[in-house]
Amino acid sequence: MNVMITGAAGGLGRALAIECGHRGFNLFLTDVNEAGLRCLQSGLEWQFSVTVTTKACDLTSAVSVDEMLKVIDNHNIRFDMLLNIAGLDFEGGFMGREREKVVKIVSLNDAATLRITHAILERRRTGKHFTIVFVSSLASMFPMPLKATYAASKRFLLDFATSLRQELKNQDADVLVLCPGGLVTTKEAMEGIAVQGFWGDATTNRLEVVARKTLDRALAGQGVYVPGSLNRTLAFLGRIIPRSWVAAVVYWRWNHVHSKRMKPSVD
Amino acid sequence: MKTIVITGATSGIGLETARILARQGYFIMGIGHSVENCKRAEESILSDNPNAKIAYFTADLMQQREVLQAATTITKYLDENCNGELYALINNAGCVRSWYITTEEGYEQQFALNYLAGFLLTYELLPSLLRANGRVMITGSESHKGIKVHWDDVMLRRGYNPLTAYKQSKLCNILFAKGLNDRYAQSGVHAYVVDPGLVNTDIGNKKTGGLVSCVWALRKRHGVSPSVPAETYAFLCGQEEAPKGLYYYLCKEKTYSKHVTGENTDRLFALSERLCGIHYDKENVS
Numbered sequence: 042m043n044v045m046i047t048g049a050a051g052g053l054g055r056a057l058a059i060e061c062g063h064r065g066f067n068l069f070l071t072d073v074n075e076a077g078l079r080c081l082q083s084g085l086e087w088q089f090s091v092t093v094t095t096k097a098c099d100l101t102s103a104v105s106v107d108e109m110l111k112v113i114d115n116h117n118i119r120f121d122m123l124l125n126i127a128g129l130d131f132e133g134g135f136m137g138r139e140r141e142k143v144v145k146i147v148s149l150n151d152a153a154t155l156r157i158t159h160a161i162l163e164r165r166r167t168g169k170h171f172t173i174v175f176v177s178s179l180a181s182m183f184p185m186p187l188k189a190t191y192a193a194s195k196r197f198l199l200d201f202a203t204s205l206r207q208e209l210k211n212q213d214a215d216v217l218v219l220c221p222g223g224l225v226t227t228k229e230a231m232e233g234i235a236v237q238g239f240w241g242d243a244t245t246n247r248l249e250v251v252a253r254k255t256l257d258r259a260l261a262g263q264g265v266y267v268p269g270s271l272n273r274t275l276a277f278l279g280r281i282i283p284r285s286w287v288a289a290v291v292y293w294r295w296n297h298v299h300s301k302r303m304k305p306s307v308d
Numbered sequence: 309m310k311t312i313v314i315t316g317a318t319s320g321i322g323l324e325t326a327r328i329l330a331r332q333g334y335f336i337m338g339i340g341h342s343v344e345n346c347k348r349a350e351e352s353i354l355s356d357n358p359n360a361k362i363a364y365f366t367a368d369l370m371q372q373r374e375v376l377q378a379a380t381t382i383t384k385y386l387d388e389n390c391n392g393e394l395y396a397l398i399n400n401a402g403c404v405r406s407w408y409i410t411t412e413e414g415y416e417q418q419f420a421l422n423y424l425a426g427f428l429l430t431y432e433l434l435p436s437l438l439r440a441n442g443r444v445m446i447t448g449s450e451s452h453k454g455i456k457v458h459w460d461d462v463m464l465r466r467g468y469n470p471l472t473a474y475k476q477s478k479l480c481n482i483l484f485a486k487g488l489n490d491r492y493a494q495s496g497v498h499a500y501v502v503d504p505g506l507v508n509t510d511i512g513n514k515k516t517g518g519l520v521s522c523v524w525a526l527r528k529r530h531g532v533s534p535s536v537p538a539e540t541y542a543f544l545c546g547q548e549e550a551p552k553g554l555y556y557y558l559c560k561e562k563t564y565s566k567h568v569t570g571e572n573t574d575r576l577f578a579l580s581e582r583l584c585g586i587h588y589d590k591e592n593v594s
Contacts, residue, residue, distance in 0.1 A: 248408055
């Protein structure tokens with residue numbers, strides 16, 4: 042099986058690459074971090090003896106994506122699975138962030154994901170089943186003051202994935218959308234979870250478990266995966282409680298968290 | 309002057325070992341993972357002993373590319389200043405992680421830093437160690453006795469437990485030391501593992517969270533000063549003739565796990581060589 046993973050050099054992308062390597066899948070990995078890709082390529086090849094191809098790419102640049110697609114076409118690589126992991130967040134109030142940083146969230150999380158999904162669907166292996174995974178977030182389930190752009194960009198992915206799943210139903214393709222809570226992926230993520238106290242710990246999912254179950258569910262043809270029973274309960278409450286109430290509670294909570302921590306983070 | 313390289317030399321056991329060995333007249337090359345920590349450690353040692361001969365290098369040994377960079381820098385320094393000879397390498401750097409987190413290569417961080425970094429660094433510095441009939445020392449733990457190596461899932465991806473990962477990394481260290489002795493003792497290089505006992509350091513509070521950090525904060529209060537295990541390192545360095553034991557606690561030999569066997573040693577060497585893309589070969593490195 043040939044699998045493409047975006048945002049592969051760190052966090053969830055790397056965890057999924059490891060899980061795919063363990064299952065013997067051949068990998069095409071991309072990320073802006075070229076050195077990180079090279080290290081991961083060596084590690085995966087040494088650990089699992091799978092074929093790993095890497096190409097550094099800025100998915101927000103159409104030119105950079107075209108260069109990557111040229112490499113794919115030159116090697117005539119065709120895919121069975123696409124894992125859209127690349128994503129970005131700059132926390133804080135909407136007006137407290139630079140304009141271009143706010144726009145970059147949507148550029149990468151949404152526009153770039155659409156660009157790569159369209160390109161790789163055109164390069165799926167003929168006559169074979171195809172699977173796509175989108176990484177949304179538990180944040181997509183609620184209005185999220187102080188994470189407004191990020192949460193809205195993830196809501197876009199949730200709705201888009203649900204619709205695309207329907208469109209591709211008769212074309213032998215499945216779409217899974219993953220909506221995780223916190224994931225311990227970086228030092229910043231660890232600190233972010235720590236300052237949230239009980240709720241940070243309670244809504245945090247184990248990275249390796251999420252990676253494994255995401256692949257299990259995607260290959261089983263499921264549509265939505267919210268890891269953790271508490272997170273599923275919160276997602277359910279988000280649907281039945283008036284959205285203005287949810288926004289007020291979330292604002293209170295994140296305001297409290299931000300008073301402890303005002304650093305940018307990338308996932 | 310005999311030269312000693314110490315990893316994780318900016319705090320805890322590593323810093324105290326560097327301090328004691330510098331006082332005894334060795335030239336100390338310390339490795340720490342941040343410039344600030346290295347500077348602070350150097351100042352601390354020099355404030356005690358203004359004549360200490362020390363040099364610090366910065367490297368995040370969790371990442372293999374930084375191990376290789378550090379080894380290249382140290383080898384160049386040894387070649388230019390110490391006749392290419394390294395008297396001792398102390399693989400002390402270690403960590404505890406509450407969660408499964410990986411390095412750039414996709415290796416679990418406790419396995420990568422506590423064990424594999426030392427395996428790779430020793431390989432890279434072996435020519436210098438062989439020239440000096442040197443000694444390799446590794447910080448171990450009595451907790452290695454309560455576990456086997458999880459050969460089918462050595463990174464514990466299928467069921468991560470922080471304590472299991474820590475214990476296993478320490479068992480790997482003693483298997484590695486035995487493997488080095490099996491391969492290089494006749495060429496003059498000897499390896500040892502030091503059991504530090506329970507020591508009052510911050511290892512369980514760095515980049516950990518929740519339960520792990522909380523338990524360690526309580527437990528370390530009962531620990532001894534880092535200078536206690538540092539004395540064992542000084543003892544092993546100070547013996548004119550290389551001691552014959554493998555596992556030491558309070559300057560005395562101690563029994564180790566029954567799982568430290570030749571078969572497990574060879575299996576771990578083969579796995580580790582694959583994970584580092586190297587091959588320990590006496591002909592190649594001497």
